[in-house]
Amino acid sequence: MARVYQRRARVETAHLDGVVAAVREQAQKVGRNAEIRLTAHRDEGHAEITVTYGQVDSFVNLDDLAALSIEFGHVHNVTGRYVAGLYIITGAANLI
Known part of the structure; x- marks a missing residue:
């Protein structure tokens, strides 16, 4: 009987080209939505939205010295x- 190791299967799946591309596409979408939300509220300051990419992960960032206070x-x-x-x-990613 074949054995499937869950961790190995998750790692292999995460590294598939199609999965990496889908994750990047979703991050870009969230980044665009976040930029719209930030622009609507920006009164002053230098806050900006950036999207960065790791080997398999993608990150949407609110870059500002007061990012935590702005977000929460x-x-x-x-x-x-x-x-x-x-x-x-959080809102751009539809988490609230």
Whole structure:
């Protein structure tokens, strides 16, 4: 009887050219959606969306010194009020 090793099968599948291409295509799509969301909310600052690629993975990045605060919210340093996050990448990836 043949044995299929799950980890080996996942690794082999992840490295298939078609799978890598599909992952990159999806990252580009999320990146475009994130750029639209960021542009709609950008008041000032230098935040930008970048898409980077690994060997099999792709990454959509919100590049800014305050990226975490922009994405998930923060307490305003003067008023002390909570400023809601914009969920730029989370929303672009349809995770919320």
